[in-house]
Structures are given as C-alpha cells and as structure tokens.
Amino acid sequence: MTAQPIVVVDRISKTFPSADGRGSHRALDEVSLTIDPGEVLVIIGPSGSGKSTLLRTLNALESFDTGTITIDGVALADRNTNLNHLRAEIGMVFQHFNLFQHKTALENVALPQVVVRKRSRAGALERARKLLDSVGIADRANHYPSQLSGGQQQRVAIARALAMDPKIMLFDEATSALDPEMVGGILDLMRKLAQGGMTMAVVTHEMGFAREVADRIIFMDQGRIVEQGTPEAFFSAPAHERTRAFLDQIL
Ligand code: ADP
Numbered sequence: 161m162t163a164q165p166i167v168v169v170d171r172i173s174k175t176f177p178s179a180d181g182r183g184s185h186r187a188l189d190e191v192s193l194t195i196d197p198g199e200v201l202v203i204i205g206p207s208g209s210g211k212s213t214l215l216r217t218l219n220a221l222e223s224f225d226t227g228t229i230t231i232d233g234v235a236l237a238d239r240n241t242n243l244n245h246l247r248a249e250i251g252m253v254f255q256h257f258n259l260f261q262h263k264t265a266l267e268n269v270a271l272p273q274v275v276v277r278k279r280s281r282a283g284a285l286e287r288a289r290k291l292l293d294s295v296g297i298a299d300r301a302n303h304y305p306s307q308l309s310g311g312q313q314q315r316v317a318i319a320r321a322l323a324m325d326p327k328i329m330l331f332d333e334a335t336s337a338l339d340p341e342m343v344g345g346i347l348d349l350m351r352k353l354a355q356g357g358m359t360m361a362v363v364t365h366e367m368g369f370a371r372e373v374a375d376r377i378i379f380m381d382q383g384r385i386v387e388q389g390t391p392e393a394f395f396s397a398p399a400h401e402r403t404r405a406f407l408d409q410i411l
Pocket residue numbers: 176177185186187205206207208209210211212213214
C-alpha cells in the first residue's frame with residue numbers, strides 16, 4: 161500500500177485587504193502541494209512571498225478564500241471539522257518562540273498536555289521533563305522564559321510542540337531571531353527530528369539545512385509556488401530566473 165499524503169493543499173488563494181483599505185493583496189495565489197508522511201518539505205522565498213501565510217493556513221491560524229486543505233483526511237474548511245482537535249495534531253514553532261512568559265519552562269511544556277490532551281498533571285510533568293531533557297535543557301526546567309537565552313526558549317517551544325505528539329511539525333523561521341551561535345543547535349534538533357521520521361514543513365533561510373535535510377524544496381514568490389524539486393536539482397539547476405536571482409542573493 162502506498163502511503164497517502166498527510167497534507168493535501170489544492171489551489172488555495174488568500175487575499176488580504178491592503179493597508180490603506182482601498183485595495184487588496186493576494187498573499188496566496190492558487191497554491192497546491194502535498195506532504196507525504198515522514199517527508200521534510202522546506203519552503204524558501206523572499207520576504208512577503210506568502211510563506212508564513214501558507215504555514216498559518218495549514219493549522220487554521222489563517223483562513224483562506226478558495227481551494228481546499230486536507231490534513232490526514234480531514235478537510236479544514238468543512239464546518240464539521242473541530243479546528244481545535246485538528247490544531248492539536250499540528251505542532252508549530254515560531255520565530256519569536258511565543259512561550260507563556262509567566263510560566264516556567266516545565267509548565268510551558270506540561271500545561272498544554274493537560275488542557276488540550278487531557279493528560280493527568282503528573283503524567284504531563286513527567287513527559288515534559290523527558291522532553292526538556294531530549295532538547296538539552298533539563299537543567300533549565302524551573303526557569304522562566306525571560307531567564308533563558310533565545311536558543312533555550314526555542315528549545316522549550318520545540319519541546320512544547322512535541323508534547324502534543326503532533327502528526328506534523330511546522331517551523332516558521334525558527335532560527336531567524338536567534339544569535340548566530342544559537343542557530344546551529346536548533347538546526348541540529350530539527351535535523352534529529354527529521355531523521356526520526358517526523359513529517360515537517362520548514363520555512364527557513366538556512367540553505368545549508370535545506371540542502372542537507374529537505375526531501376523537497378519549494379520556492380515561493382508573490383504568493384505562488386514558482387518551482388519545486390529535490391535539493392540537488394534545486395540548487396544545481398534552478399529552472400526559473402526568479403529562483404536563480406533569489407539564490408544568487410542568499411548564497
Ligand atoms: P513571508 O512569510 O513569505 O514573508 P507572509 O505570508 O508573511 O510572507 O506575507 C505575504 C503577504 O501577505 C505580504 O504582502 C504581507 O504583507 C501580507 N500579509 C500577511 N499577513 C497579513 C495580514 N494579517 N494582513 C494584511 N496583509 C498581510
């Protein structure tokens with residue numbers, strides 16, 4: 161039996177009103193893609209090309225105007241779909257961590273398990289300790305986010321997402337806000353997750369990571385997927401002028 165894609169995005173478009181309220185801006189323009197179980201999809205493209213909007217539509221943080229998204233066989237736009245149930249299956253890691261500031265690292269990882277997954281407090285705490293250990297910050301369990309470096313906060317955020325046992329993990333520029341010396345450690349964690357078989361969609365400007373870890377790379381520009389391919393094909397022979405221009409700038 162061939163595995164079905166876990167994510168199917170079919171011709172979704174999304175328009176935002178422009179800032180002056182007089183016009184509109186198409187952030188996503190007929191975007192279609194699939195993600196297979198265990199696949200690592202890396203999404204790259206210039207600022208404003210729609211990468212974050214695309215990730216945000218995948219876990220229903222953002223609505224879309226037309227098209228369909230199906231996650232593990234469940235249609236997002238279906239009125240019967242419980243979006244909170246669906247979101248619990250999708251871990252998301254943001255550029256700015258988005259931790260609960262008034263909770264310790266341990267509580268950040270434990271609480272969502274109790275609230276969303278209805279686990280016992282003791283069970284959630286035990287799992288949280290294990291996860292903090294696995295992301296390398298067991299010794300920071302009782303620190304508040306303000307007492308942690310950016311890299312440590314991002315480790316907590318990753319542990320928190322993993323605590324939900326998500327079917328897929330979304331990373332939106334997870335290393336862009338970090339001091340340079342913190343970036344490698346977070347990329348190592350992401351690489352470990354990928355090697356462990358996690359299904360991932362990763363927006364990043366880290367081309368070394370993309371080349372090494374991606375199964376497939378998508379290049380977006382102006383709300384569209386301009387091209388996609390294996391890292392080898394993508395970096396050695398990009399088919400489109402816009403892709404070449406972007407890679408020339410960034411590499
Ligand atoms: P990227 O992540 O590739 O930088 P985004 O998905 O954040 O791009 O944005 C795509 C386009 O949609 C941009 O032109 C951006 O200004 C616009 N946009 C994104 N979010 C909003 C919003 N909430 N309201 C209005 N415009 C938005």
